Amino acid sequence: MNDKDNRQPRSSYLDYITGTSENNTVSSLDSLSSALKVGFKLLKILMLVLAVVFFFSNIFWVPEGYVAVLSRFGKIVGERTSSARPPGGPYLAFPYPVDHIIRIPTTIQKVSLFNSFWSEKDTFKPIIDDRPETDGLRPGVEGSLVTADKNIVQGIWVIHYKLNFDTESSTGESSVNDFIRNVGSMIQAEEIIRRVAEASIVRVVSQTSVAEFVSGQIDNNKIKRIIATHLERLKTGLTVTNVSASHYTVPKALEEDFEAVTQAESQKALDIETASRHRASTLNELAGRGWQELLDAVKVYEQTLQNTDETAEKAAFEVAKEIFLAADTGGSIKQILNEAQSEKTVTIQEARASAARFSELLTYYEKNPDVLQSQLIKDVTKKIWSGISVDAFYIPKGQKLFLDLGQQDSIKLN
Template sequence: MSNEHNNNHHHIAGETNEPLDFGSEFDAGTKSLADALRISFAVLKIIMVVLVILFFSSGVFTVAPDERAMVLRFGKIRGETTEQRILGPGLHWAIPYPIEEVVKLPARNTILRTAIDSFWYDEKNTYPSRSLDPILEGYSITRNDTIADLKEGDSDYNIVHSRWLLTYRISDCEMFYKNVSVKTPDAGQTLIDVIPKSVEPFLKAVASEAIVITMVNFSIDEAIKSDSRISKEAEKLLQQKLDAMNCGIEVDSMQLTAVIWPKQLNDSFVASIKASNEADRMIRETRGYTESRINEAGGRALINAILSPEIEDEQKEYYWNNASGTVQQIIAESKAYRTKVVESAKANADYLQKLLPEYRKRPKLVLQRIYQDAIEEVLSNTQETIIAQPSSGAKNREFRVMINRDPAAVKKKQQ
């Protein structure tokens, strides 16, 4: 027993004292782990480089021809000069968000439009009441007469409905971005997409104020005829208000597209317009007739010269000679007639001068000859001739002649 126990003891002791060899197994594992880590770090570096490249390349953006852009660095516009702060069309780069942010706005050549219908009536109401409802129907006030025709203390006004079309552009992107509140774009939208709807309430409010002030300075007739001065005055006043707000908006045009009187007074306005048109027609005809008669009389210069007491006869003669129109024709005919009369008188004087010696010899014969020549000349110009020979026994004899023109004789004479 003791021997067996000793043998076992020696066997265990021998196993315990024998050295163990783990070196080869640990060297292979460590090497594999090191290789794996090295590959992992290499892949990670490549991924990080790619991510950095993608991050910075995402800062490249394009500005279209109808756009302008600004780069905000932590909310402040980047750049010192205007060219640096407002970027034009082409490729540009900015540090990606959140360091820098790109804001695009419509360019100056981009025209935006807003319709202003706040002064128009309710078109859905086809049966208007006797009175106008200011809650449902918009209107503006005009004067009854023009400013020039107004009398002292006169304050008569009229109501009209009007429609307007405002066209505008963003002239200063930086000023617009700083001073005009614009809705934050939703996902998939840009600032350009939300600007028209965001700015519309603001522009309508300012434009409405300009329209009210402008319309009250014009008459109802000028408004109905859509006088071009109304649009120009409203546009000018609106631009002044926008400039005072430093909003960077430039008014391109302010058009008065439609004007109409209240439907409740349709019959009265139609009658008034008809009377006004008739008065205008009569005034135009009168002025035309006046100008025609003045031109026939030789023009205003001749009339003023003849009636002026300060102009001498020589100057008046100059005006007469340079007259125009019918006066010139009358003057020419008068001069021709004067020449004809003078020449005829000279010819008659020469004729009588030649007959004087013969007349002194035989006066009765000469007078009879002159009488016969005169009768022949008179009868040669007549269309119908009636000769009645007197007789000694025809005392108190009735003589009747039909004085009606003989159509056959007249026609024969004309041929």
């Protein structure tokens, strides 16, 4: 009622518009205030959601074949082996740049040393094969090695390595921590492995002959041990699982000379083998299966002769004699011994028979020498004429006899 009385009458259209605008302004301010309140509430909710999403946005999982290391403000989170997150999850971390997640593969990695000691082309045919034989090797282009006998060779090696994620170094640090601090990435790891392997291969090949190298007798285990020693000193957290040489040969410019040497060595080995077989065969024919023992005894006896030690000389002679007469001695020596033994037996028997005959004739001679002499002449004559090679010719009395005996100048007939 009072409101109606208090309202002043509008005298013009302008007054009417002004009054209406005041009411609309108040209403607009109220609407704006309400809208801002709602907007701020939504903004708070949105910021809260964003904050939650932000803090939980770095939840991560570690795939198989990897381990993860969490770095917070540049410092590794965790002590020793606990700093490595094994495959699985989920793991919580603050968003970058607060936390930094480093994933490292734990599977076996491979490095092929192709360009180092072969050629820079991706082919198994060395560059020097296409070049004149009079040209030398170009350092840095035709990779090569020098053997212990100063020969040039080429080869390709394959190095397998991996990360020791569940072990500790000699200082008690985790191998993963050593890898992060001293290596940093698998790209750097490959380069370190390559450089260390090259130095190790050069060292081992320099102690290997060219014949051993070409035949594949390369001490890859020694190369592996040397690489492992260097990696341990560098605290890389890496370990080498295998080292193998896939190709090994000599340059084409040296093939002809190498083949000539190889053939000469083969012929030498063949000649030595032939001579050894001939020696063994000859000694076996000479002394039978006991020839080696007899030969050793003879050598010992010859050494004692040079030392002029009579006691040792006699002892060595008795040993050699015992072996010489042993049952194991056979061959020509055994045959000669048997023949000598037989001849000895026959000689003894003949000597005994002669002695017995002499004793018998001596008894007769003492009794009647003339009769014995006549009887002996008769026996000898009978023995002569009874021989199948003796011919008897009877000539009439008074005839001249001419005998052609040959070489008459040297024969005088009385």
